[in-house]
Amino acid sequence: MRLSRGLECECAGGAACPDGAANGTCLTQPGGYCFVAVEEVLDENGYIVLDRSAGCLPPDESGFMQCKSAQVPHQHPKGIECCSDRDLCNQRLSPLLPAPPAGPDDAGPALRPPAAGSPAALLAAALCVALLAALGACLLLLRRRRAGKRPPSPPAPRAPTLADASSGSGSGLPLLVQRTVAKQIQMVESVGKGRYGEVWLARWRGEKVAVKVFFTTEEASWFRETEIYQTVLMRHENILGFIAADIKGTGSWTQMLLITDYHENGSLHDYLQTVVLDAHALMTMAYSVVSGLAHLHMDIFGTSGKPAIAHRDIKSKNILVKRDGQCAIADFGLAVRYVAERNEVDIAPNTRVGTRRYMAPEVLAERLDGANFEAFKTADMYSLGLVLWEMCRRCATGDKAQHVEAYALPYHEFVPPDPSFEDMHAVVVAKGIRPPVPARWRASEPLATLAALMAECWHANPPVRLTALRVKKTLARYNTETTVKLV
Incomplete structure (x- = not known):
């Protein structure tokens, strides 16, 4: 039976909790739902990890995240589950990720390796031998030229920072890094709403950033703004600094994000x-x-x-x-x-x-x-x-x-x-x-x-x-x- 005050739900994950707190709780509006969502993301070192978020959903689909199958609790799409039968009901939910794509063995005979005795296999073997011989000769020549000297060690890989977004052509961070940034954002609080969506104060690697979350009906605005910001030589001290853009979702809820510099004085x-x-x-x-x-x-x-x-x-x-x-x-x-x-x-x-x-x-x-x-x-x-x-x-x-x-x-x-x-x-x-x-x-x-x-x-x-x-x-x-x- 629904509580007139709304459901109390487990709240975990910066994108799901109103104040960014982990392992807390949130209270839905009357008629709302609790949810759990999981997805594979890249951590700051580039490894795939499982990201779990939980929180509250409003009774309609205009909230920050959407669960379009919430009316049928036992028929959710993979990646997200919702419930509404009792307080903290989402603590028992364990949504499944979508099945991985078919492997090479399922791709049909066209993708199988050539037979060991075929001309293609013989040619590949010959090329490998020639490549190994050339590599050995290069290494021997390099060792003689160094004459005992050892070059300095290369610098350790450096994680991207906000300073990287303002370098070069001024079109934000590299595209692959942008997607990593978007998944590491921790939402803090909503600071404004407009006809296009909502603006949040967020943190990335301890620094304040602004995250513009577009309504699903404003996809054209998100695409155009992202396109304009990524124009070469666009960056200027009197144009809002662009950091990254990405689309997040599991198939049942979607977020179109635009991440920029944050200015506390507002508009x-x-x-x-x-x-x-x-x-x-x-x-x-x-x-x-x-x-x-x-x-x-x-x-x-x-x-x-x-x-x-x-x-x-x-x-x-x-x-x-x-x-x-x-x-x-x-x-x-x-x-x-x-x-x-x-x-x-x-x-x-x-x-x-x-x-x-x-x-x-x-x-x-x-x-x-x-x-x-x-x-x-x-x-x-x-x-x-x-x-x-x-x-x-x-x-x-x-x-x-x-x-x-x-x-x-x-x-x-x-x-x-x-x-x-x-x-x-x-x-x-x-x-x-x-x-x-x-x-x-x-x-x-x-x-x-x-x-x-x-x-x-x-x-x-x-x-x-x-x-x-x-x-x-x-x-x-x-x-x-x-x-x-x-x-």
Whole structure:
């Protein structure tokens, strides 16, 4: 009989326990299930070991892990079992792994070795003898040349670290290592949810990382974001650092994981609600955001070049604040690339269309030319102008730094909290309204400089808008001139 309070289940394994604790217990929602799952994984030394996890499942299939056969406790797929008859019932479960693939003896006569007297066998034997003779000659020659000297011992194999992800081309750890990393992740706590899935704080080899777990309906977003992050020369200090990506599952539940750097300050949207900026902090943030966008928009030619990329969902929630006050652009599930060799725009097959509040007028009016890559870049610049507006509201001015506006989203006074496509079209396109610029901004630097830039970024005519590189150069020149004046 089900308990109205929900089941108490054994909880083991970092991916199964809400707080990452081992050998503990968890409490399901009423109608939930207890589960045990096993799978073969690679440990940090590359050996195959059996990984067991146990925990709680919600009554529906929208939880962190899914057990689609939970309604029939004695007919589970191999690798996972569920139960719901009593507390701690999953302690007695012992799911089986899928049977190993057929061996060479079952593959049929085509895979059997040749007979001992066949021409193929004689040729193989002759080649082995010749190879052994050549190897012996090489060893003898090498021994004579060394003349008693012994070379230094090779260094011991080193386990991969997060530093390895930032080396080389900047596309994360090697693919084989990525799969090992994903299986060694220990989940700690959920730090955010969105329409794509859930973000967790996790640990890998004692270091904090962020794990983005995608809903099963967002496979296209996971695939596109992984593809963009692994682009050669993608890494930049103002683009969220990518570590690894993997898909985990036993056939009845699946996790699509994206592992990145972790920034404890969270998104720019959350940060600005509680923090008031001074002029220096404002310019640091603004310059870092536009630097990341300029790198994204830039195409680098050469054999290992980088294609131009447009983000298509620039907003304060997709920008993270780093510990040093700089920002990093994240969430590339909607990004598009320009393939210069074929003069084509590589658009991902994704049903998401961006965030309505930040959509450019030509997107709201459905006039954006999808075959013209520059159109996507200018749409990004419109969204950037709105993000700069959000930052400027939180920058204090005056001798006592008492003049500052409360945090607000763009167009907050013109549209509902969750505006429809029609709401935004009526304000941005039909009426041509843009977020208001307070008088104090025009009377104080650097707000006056940023106010002029954002007005050019959100211009109604896309070709008139500034490029990311132009905005970056303007802010760099302003910072240089300000430094000279202070000296």
